[in-house]
Amino acid sequence: DPAAELQYKTVNTVLDEHFEELAKSAHDEDRFWKPPERLLLLNKADRLKDNAELLVWQRKVPNSIPLCALSGDPLAPPTGQAELVARTREAVLGEVEELRVSVPLRDSKTIHIIENRGEVLDRTYPDDGQSVVIHARIGRRLLAQLRSAGARIEAADTSGRAVAIHSLRPEAARPGWNQD
Secondary structure: OOOHHHHHHHHHHHHHHHHHHHHOOOOHHHOOOOOOOOOOEEEOHHHOOOOHHHHHHHHHOOOOEEEOOOOOOOOOOOOOHHHHHHHHHHHHHOOEEEEEEEEEOOOHHHHHHHHHHOEEEEEEOOOOOOEEEEEEEEEHHHHHHHHHOOOOOEEEEOOOOEEOOOOOOOOOOOOOOOOO
16 A cells, blocks of 8 residues: 555654653553553555565564454464464563462452463462462563552462562552452
8 A cells, every 4th residue: 555654654653642642641540651562563464466565564663463354274363363462462461471379368359350361270278278379370460460459469480489570550559459
């Protein structure tokens, strides 16, 4: 498409303007905002006569994803969709690792979120009767979000070494999440 370059520049200009405005925001909820990673989807890549134009765009915009809505093979996913899903999941969850996350039993909200957004492999209940250790494949960003919201969690890798969970919000936890 001859207008693709102009469209690309226009979209990026608009995004830059919005992100600059957000960066200057005085609203409390915007203080820890960071611009998201931009991802260029090279749609209808299957309709090109050859891949020359595709290669030009991939050189201009590294990490862009050629994308097709349909697949020539009914058993194979369409081009680019698996990569798009993986990149989106990584952006939302953060680096996914196999961890053991200790959560107080009284914090059912945190347990529920871990069970629904991670892949739970096992659960153990220490003798203290006050907590559960959830062995799961889970993203660090999700754990950071939970910590930021006030969840009292601890994590360790599969060998038992403690894993730091950094809050996305350096100030104290918001009231109401898990107050004693």
